[in-house]
Amino acid sequence: MTKMSKKTIIVFSGDYDRMMAAFIIANGAAAMDDEVTMFFTFWGLSALRKTQKPAGVKSDNSFLQNMFGGMLPKHAEKLGLSKFNFGGAGRFMMKKVMKSENVMTVAELIETAQEQGIKMIACTMSMDVLGITKEELIDGIEYAGVATYLGEADEANVNLFI
Amino acid sequence: MSASVEELKAIATPVVVDARGVSCPGPILAAKKQIAGVTVGNVMEVLATDSGTLKDIPAWCRKMGHDFLGSFEEAGAIHLFLRKAK
Numbered sequence: 001m002t003k004m005s006k007k008t009i010i011v012f013s014g015d016y017d018r019m020m021a022a023f024i025i026a027n028g029a030a031a032m033d034d035e036v037t038m039f040f041t042f043w044g045l046s047a048l049r050k051t052q053k054p055a056g057v058k059s060d061n062s063f064l065q066n067m068f069g070g071m072l073p074k075h076a077e078k079l080g081l082s083k084f085n086f087g088g089a090g091r092f093m094m095k096k097v098m099k100s101e102n103v104m105t106v107a108e109l110i111e112t113a114q115e116q117g118i119k120m121i122a123c124t125m126s127m128d129v130l131g132i133t134k135e136e137l138i139d140g141i142e143y144a145g146v147a148t149y150l151g152e153a154d155e156a157n158v159n160l161f162i
Numbered sequence: 163m164s165a166s167v168e169e170l171k172a173i174a175t176p177v178v179v180d181a182r183g184v185s186c187p188g189p190i191l192a193a194k195k196q197i198a199g200v201t202v203g204n205v206m207e208v209l210a211t212d213s214g215t216l217k218d219i220p221a222w223c224r225k226m227g228h229d230f231l232g233s234f235e236e237a238g239a240i241h242l243f244l245r246k247a248k
Contacts, residue, residue, distance in 0.1 A: 028187040031194040032225040103185045112191065 006035040006156040010149070013162055014043030014073060015082035016091055016106060022162045023109035029158075030116040037156070038113075039149040041123035044162075045130060046073040047106060048122060048137045065131025072130060076106040114140055121148060164232040170243050173231070175207040176200070182211045182239055189215045190222045197228070200246045205231065208242040215240055 007029045011022050022044075026036045040048055053074070061069065073079045077095075084090040098105065104112070113120070120141040127133070127143075134143065142148075153159050179196045181189035189210045200206050208219055216233060219242045223230040231243040 024187050028190060031187060031190040032222055033194075101185055102183050102188070104188065116191075 004033055004035065005158075006037070006152075007158045007160075008149070008153045008156040009036070009038045009159070010161045011038055011040045011044035011047070012042055013082070014046045014079055016079035016094075017081050017083075018162050019044070019047050019076065019079055019106045020109065022160070023106060023113055024104075025160065026118050027109060027112050027116060030113070030118050035119075036113075036116075037119045037121065037149075037152040039121045039123065039152070042126045042130070043072075045122060045126060045132055045137075046079060047076040047110065048120065048141060049073075049075045049132070050136060050138055051075045051077075051107075054135045059131070059133045059135075061131040061133075065128075067131075068129070069131035069136075072132075076110060079106065110138070119152075121152075123149075165243070166232075167234040170232050170234060170241070173205050173243060175205050175243070177204070177206045179206060179208045181215070182209050184210070185212050186214050186218070188212070190218055193219065193222060197226070197246060202246050202248060205243055205245050208244070210240045210242065211238065213240070215242060219244065 009022055009026055011019070013019070022038065026038055029036050080088065081090050081094060095105065121144050122137060122141055124143050124145060177196055177200050179192050181192040184192065189208060189212060193208055197206060208215065220230045223244050228247045229245040231245060233240060233242040
């Protein structure tokens, strides 16, 4: 009988297809009774943004930080494809095929990940650089830095950078 | 160790997981969800249409410590059988 093990995934990319891969691996591992930690940094943070931007939240972001925040994808389903995106038309077509093939969307995969108790950590340094505030991100996630990720990776037998 | 189709069909399966039409990782998510309700020693049947499950359910069983009994395809669906071992 195999014992429980642990997997860590660094989600750096903000591409829709790469995000699917990251969450499918994470959910698969959790379904196989593994402990899973996902560490979201830079462009990967966009996937954790709430569908609705919270109203009336004042941030002390600079003009440049706000500019980054404004240009980033608004939430997980707005991420672009790494290939054939064509300004979102490619993503639209792929999602149409995914629906007909009953493939889970990134939003559904994130929901399942939360149900399965997958630990999601947002990198606070890249949040600062990109002007992303905690209020903009989904509930139930943690906030930390590289030492936390390395501590988790030390205990894991698989570590991916996506 | 794989049982014949006749042997598999003869097994009483109190729990059937219907993962037909669902793509990866749906079938193992469904299996994980339903195995909790199975008594140790009993057999669970997984119904799927994604051909990847032919390899995935046995791999899931190895990792989870359950006994994979075998599978057969009938009327466009894959029937996979496993015995809960712990």
